[in-house]
Amino acid sequence: MDKRKAILEAAVELIGAKGYTHTSMQQIADSVGISKGSLYSFFPSKEDLIISIYEHYQQLVFERAFVIGLDGDLPPYERFAKQFQVQFEGILEYKSYMKMHMRGETAQSSEKLESMGHRMRGRLFSWLERNLIDLYGENISPYKWDLMWMTQSIYTSYTGLMISSESNLSPKELGQHIVRQIDILANDFLSGNSRPLLDDDMMRPFSVGMDREGAFMSFEKREEAWKAIYERVNTLEEEKQYNLEVTNRISEESRKSNPDELVMRGLFQLLKENQKLKTAAEALEEQLL
Amino acid sequence: MDKRKAILEAAVELIGAKGYTHTSMQQIADSVGISKGSLYSFFPSKEDLIISIYEHYQQLVFERAFVIGLDGDLPPYERFAKQFQVQFEGILEYKSYMKMHMRGETAQSSEKLESMGHRMRGRLFSWLERNLIDLYGENISPYKWDLMWMTQSIYTSYTGLMISSESNLSPKELGQHIVRQIDILANDFLSGNSRPLLDDDMMRPFSVGMDREGAFMSFEKREEAWKAIYERVNTLEEEKQYNLEVTNRISEESRKSNPDELVMRGLFQLLKENQKLKTAAEALEEQLL
DNA sequence: GAACTTCTTGACTCATTAGTCATTTTACCT
């Protein structure tokens, strides 16, 4: 019984529905079925609770897309669409969290949350940038901010649509739709018909480079580990396909809201049979388990 | 000495900067330089205050674009762009209000505010729809929701960019940019390359007014009457400012859920004093009462 | 300038809620 997780889930549910200020610690405690004092033994303050919520859910939603991004087998266009798809699947799975996130109302300007938000936006943009360059090469550069900005706004608003209504928008179709629209806009820019409006200087607040480390260290280590294993797998001569499948299966399992630990261990065992993958596999296993 | 207006402005400033829940009535009173008791003689509650803010600023920002929309002299494409431009100009002028609006955090689910928000969204969409049909004719219909949705999201996110940064985005360029992007996407739909994702059924929550019997028709007549009065007022040589203020006050009152009929009649009487406004004022009065 | 009206004030009430801590309950060990 992971009470901490139960609290996070109850809190997300309530805050997503009623907002941060209109959800009291008492209500959260009641909803989990524990006392307020007990709640405070897990989280020293309400602000800490909301920060923990973000820390808990952020990668759950975003890590998925990143992993797909590392899969070198898919052609760029399909990979990009697949990443959106996986993102939308995550959003559907964690609807309440996304609702809470999109409300955006939190404790009055917490340093920590603000820098976290900044980092997330930066991550989103650098992910988009990487995909744009994969798709169109370096000459998309002068138009990248306009494209990224429009993409981000379309993506965000479809996210809102998904979580608010009972619309049966399919993540797959939606992913393809968005990439298709980006493609049209990008080609128009590349053909020289449209002038860009945004530039590096204007978008400085959104380009987050190597600023402070901190809360996301572990997330980044995990990214590194994923990158390493995919790189190793791709250099294999024999059994490449097989090991890629195993790795993808691990990725899939790890994306579930409740990954089966035994399944994971077993899959890692399969990877570790191959001497060339052993180290990388162990490193990733340590990060995930 | 319009104290009411001063309160609205101070409140918008504070709420835009710190959010609704983190702005106390005391702070608002202090900022205007009056006492809390005095504040409560203008607005019976905090919720009433925020509702009045919306009532006051809504048309100040949006009315402009509607008036341009009724101008038949400009070709559709330019007219559409011009409408965006005017909208963005309004946004720049009322930055604090837009900040407040985009925060979106208000009293916990006020009936009144919710229906107001719904009406505004509906208005935005029907305005977009009219422009799309003017531009592309009826055969844009199957794709209208996708186009409107993307347009709205791009529009909103550029609005956010405008009010948050010191970016010197020019309203004119921005208007042209947005219409240009819509055009590209629309042409792609029309050429049959992309499939639409959204349909009437899905978007029912956003289509307002059209289904309720003649509501839309009378709405248009009313728009005509508004357009006429504003045009007349703007051609005045003397007392233009005064009559503009009266007209704005009528507009404000008419948007309340329970407009005070006597106040309205009195205001119209003021307008009718001016011979040049008499006919237009009477026409509008008939529409509203 | 007195009598009267209207406007303005800020100290007060009352409800809410974050956070604390002495006390009780449960879990575990021998």
Add this chain to the structure above:
DNA sequence: AGGTAAAATGACTAATGAGTCAAGAAGTTC
């Protein structure tokens, strides 16, 4: 069963802030 450590409880404190109202200030009229 008895003893001890750990966990859970909820009554309590303190702060905040919406909304009230009696008393005082300012304005108006004759």
